[in-house]
Amino acid sequence: MAIRFDRPVSSAARFSRRFGAFALVLCLAGLVGHRFVGLATPYLVLVLLVSAGLALLATFLAFTGLRSLWLTGAEGGQDAMKALIFAALPLVLGGLALERYFALPAIYDVSTDLVSEPEWLKPPKADQIWLPRPDITADDREKQLEAYPELTGRRYDGAIDRVLEAVKKVAKQSGIRITHAEGDSEPSRDPEDKPVKPQAEDGAVADAPEAVPVPTPRPYDDDVAQLIRRANGVTLQGETRTLVLGLRFDVIIRLREEAETTFVDVRVASRYGPYDLGFSADIAENYLKALDSELLGIAGS
Numbered sequence: 001m002a003i004r005f006d007r008p009v010s011s012a013a014r015f016s017r018r019f020g021a022f023a024l025v026l027c028l029a030g031l032v033g034h035r036f037v038g039l040a041t042p043y044l045v046l047v048l049l050v051s052a053g054l055a056l057l058a059t060f061l062a063f064t065g066l067r068s069l070w071l072t073g074a075e076g077g078q079d080a081m082k083a084l085i086f087a088a089l090p091l092v093l094g095g096l097a098l099e100r101y102f103a104l105p106a107i108y109d110v111s112t113d114l115v116s117e118p119e120w121l122k123p124p125k126a127d128q129i130w131l132p133r134p135d136i137t138a139d140d141r142e143k144q145l146e147a148y149p150e151l152t153g154r155r156y157d158g159a160i161d162r163v164l165e166a167v168k169k170v171a172k173q174s175g176i177r178i179t180h181a182e183g184d185s186e187p188s189r190d191p192e193d194k195p196v197k198p199q200a201e202d203g204a205v206a207d208a209p210e211a212v213p214v215p216t217p218r219p220y221d222d223d224v225a226q227l228i229r230r231a232n233g234v235t236l237q238g239e240t241r242t243l244v245l246g247l248r249f250d251v252i253i254r255l256r257e258e259a260e261t262t263f264v265d266v267r268v269a270s271r272y273g274p275y276d277l278g279f280s281a282d283i284a285e286n287y288l289k290a291l292d293s294e295l296l297g298i299a300g301s
Contacts (some may be wrong), residue, residue: 013065013076015081020058020086027051027090035054035246041272042129042246049065052094055087062087100277105143108133108276109269110284112153114141118254121180124269126248130203133274148281153265154288156295160255163262164234166294167253174287176238176251185233233257239271248272249283264291 030047033039058180062083068074111117144151156163171178234255241248247273256263268284270276 008072008074010065010068010074010076012061013079016058016061016065017079019054019061020083023051023054023058023090040129041247042131048093051090055090058083058087083185097277101275104278105147106275107143108139108274109136110144110148110151110280111267112151113265114145116233118153118252118265120252121182121235124250124271126161128272131273151281151284152289155263155264157261160262161256163295164255166291167255170287170290171238174290176240178236178238180237199202242281247279249280
């Protein structure tokens with residue numbers, strides 16, 4: 001008479017696969033919705049937190065199922081392995097975010113000028129929903145200096161027009177879309193210093209000029225030329241998004257002409273949330289490195 005052994009079935013392993021699959025689908029839906037459909041970042045954070053929690057639960061149940069397989073030979077090994085595979089992406093994203101959360105300072109705005117950071121031409125506005133954040137303080141700048149001591153401005157031994165061309169070129173290559181620009185080239189003159197136009201007496205016609213000016217072609221005129229023409233200081237404001245997650249950041253690039261050099265400062269702030277997890281500093285550093293490469297040979301100390 002043949003003897004057949006009935007193997008027990010691990011319910012933990014079965015549920016681990018379901019929880020893991022749901023966590024993966026939820027994570028992917030949140031990422032795609034945020035990157036391409038317009039899901040707000042606070043909602044993305046909430047979705048990823050729920051997804052990571054479900055993935056963590058699926059992992060616990062999967063190990064419970066594997067333990068039952070080892071001790072009693074319970075069925076469910078395949079379900080447990082599938083659960084671990086499904087839970088990998090949400091857990092990796094959650095782990096990386098958690099590591100940055102504890103390793104980096106709790107700030108969302110970085111600037112290469114810690115004393116007089118570039119001012120926003122148009123202050124970014126966004127509904128923070130459930131992620132309210134405080135204003136930037138001097139303590140935040142001290143945290144930045146401690147965490148990113150090498151994040152400093154750049155001085156280039158060149159005219160502001162050449163540097164501005166490079167700044168805009170590198171911004172485009174870096175995925176920074178310029179939305180506002182402002183420059184101030186000539187300080188406003190005092191009305192008393194302005195030349196007085198000669199007045200004709202008693203309605204008499206003023207003497208005609210000895211030489212009639214000959215019209216000349218209008219000088220080359222485009223956005224850059226206009227900025228240069230009126231600026232010994234230029235400020236550009238733009239926005240960018242991270243490649244994978246699509247997180248939004250606002251960027252300010254300020255150029256100041258000092259003697260025969262041009263000084264460039266950069267300020268980057270996350271659009272949402274009280275923590276940028278170090279992305280703001282990464283964007284600023286990558287941009288400045290690319291600008292150094294573009295202006296190789298004229299960077300000063």
